[in-house]
Amino acid sequence: MEKKNIDWSSIGFAYMPTDYRYVSNFKDGKWDEGTLSTDPNIVLNECAGVLQYSQSVFEGLKAYTTEDGHIVTFRPDLNAERIAASAARLEMPVFPKERFIDAVEQVVKANAAWVPPYGSGATLYLRPYMFGSNAVIGVKPADEYQFRILTTPVGPYFKGGAKPITIRVSDYDRAAPCGTGNIKAGLNYAMSLHAIVDAHKQGFDENMYLDPKTRTKVEETGGANFIFVTKDGKVVTPKSDSILPSITRRSLIYVAKEYLGLEAEEREVYFDEVKDFAECGLCGTAAVISPVGKINDHGKEICFPSGMEKMGPVIQKLYDTLTGIQMGRIEAPKGWIHVIE
Numbered sequence: 624m625e626k627k628n629i630d631w632s633s634i635g636f637a638y639m640p641t642d643y644r645y646v647s648n649f650k651d652g653k654w655d656e657g658t659l660s661t662d663p664n665i666v667l668n669e670c671a672g673v674l675q676y677s678q679s680v681f682e683g684l685k686a687y688t689t690e691d692g693h694i695v696t697f698r699p700d701l702n703a704e705r706i707a708a709s710a711a712r713l714e715m716p717v718f719p720k721e722r723f724i725d726a727v728e729q730v731v732k733a734n735a736a737w738v739p740p741y742g743s744g745a746t747l748y749l750r751p752y753m754f755g756s757n758a759v760i761g762v763k764p765a766d767e768y769q770f771r772i773l774t775t776p777v778g779p780y781f782k783g784g785a786k787p788i789t790i791r792v793s794d795y796d797r798a799a800p801c802g803t804g805n806i807k808a809g810l811n812y813a814m815s816l817h818a819i820v821d822a823h824k825q826g827f828d829e830n831m832y833l834d835p836k837t838r839t840k841v842e843e844t845g846g847a848n849f850i851f852v853t854k855d856g857k858v859v860t861p862k863s864d865s866i867l868p869s870i871t872r873r874s875l876i877y878v879a880k881e882y883l884g885l886e887a888e889e890r891e892v893y894f895d896e897v898k899d900f901a902e903c904g905l906c907g908t909a910a911v912i913s914p915v916g917k918i919n920d921h922g923k924e925i926c927f928p929s930g931m932e933k934m935g936p937v938i939q940k941l942y943d944t945l946t947g948i949q950m951g952r953i954e955a956p957k958g959w960i961h962v963i964e
């Protein structure tokens with residue numbers, strides 16, 4: 624199969640329509656059989672549930688080429704489970720797990736020419752999502768839904784090496800206790816937009832959100848979980864019911880314990896103890912890990928000993944091992960690499 628003529632290493636993270644997307648509709652209490660479509664546009668009623676009451680959930684994963692030339696995705700079963708949990712929380716029907724995986728396979732195969740080659744650093748980003756599609760004016764769940772997977776090629780996250788970023792402690796909250804912080808819903812992002820635009824205006828790359836109830840514990844950023852390393856080399860990640868369960872973070876904790884022999888724990892992390900950590904990173908599908916060099920707490924700076932030039936040594940090891948597993952250079956735990964073709 625001939626690849627598209629794209630300079631893979633120079634594309635950024637922007638939407639570029641590909642040839643096919645997967646579409647399935649839910650009506651009269653059931654999902655239709657689903658199909659691949661060449662139409663990137665959606666026609667919706669002006670009163671569609673998603674437009675009025677934001678009934679929508681999504682996922683994000685990548686298809687990419689491994690060292691031995693296979694097109695694969697990383698742990699798509701966990702994306703299927705997570706979007707099911709997100710949908711249930713917003714009173715949406717669940718798109719079954721086997722169908723989710725089948726849809727991922729279909730859409731990736733159909734767009735194989737858009738999957739960047741091994742070594743380019745680029746990937747084909749998959750965005751599964753679901754939304755209420757029929758007219759809803761009284762506040763209630765929609766009766767009809769559309770599940771869709773769009774794909775778009777994205778460039779290497781770090782061009783010219785991973786430079787540590789500077790983040791600030793946010794005065795805005797991301798997720799209420801007992802709210803929707805633990806599901807992947809567009810509504811969590813809508814309310815984070817003002818905070819991130821403001822952070823950028825003030826010269827910061829990201830917001831660190833604390834728990835809204837006590838403002839003493841670390842939660843996450845707008846779109847990535849935290850991972851810390853203590854001075855004696857233990858990996859620590861915050862535990863909270865209002866954090867989105869990152870697949871990257873869960874994989875890194877496994878890698879820390881099972882591949883690197885490190886101690887790793889998920890527990891409440893007080894902001895007061897952050898200054899004592901040796902390394903800090905943000906984890907998510909897009910970057911795997913972005914190193915954090917500095918945290919600004921209302922003018923007071925926490926500068927990690929790993930500095931502003933490169934990743935700390937433990938985070939670097941975690942990054943190298945997980946990306947090695949993803950790219951097929953290191954043997955993966957059973958079920959992590961889903962071969963598509």
Ligand SMILES: *Cc1c(COP(=O)(O)O)cnc(C)c1O
Nearest residue numbers: 846847848867869870871907908
């Ligand atoms: C998607 C997301 C993450 C990262 O999850 P991954 O499964 O690792 O991509 C972290 N935090 C939030 C709020 C997210 O929406």
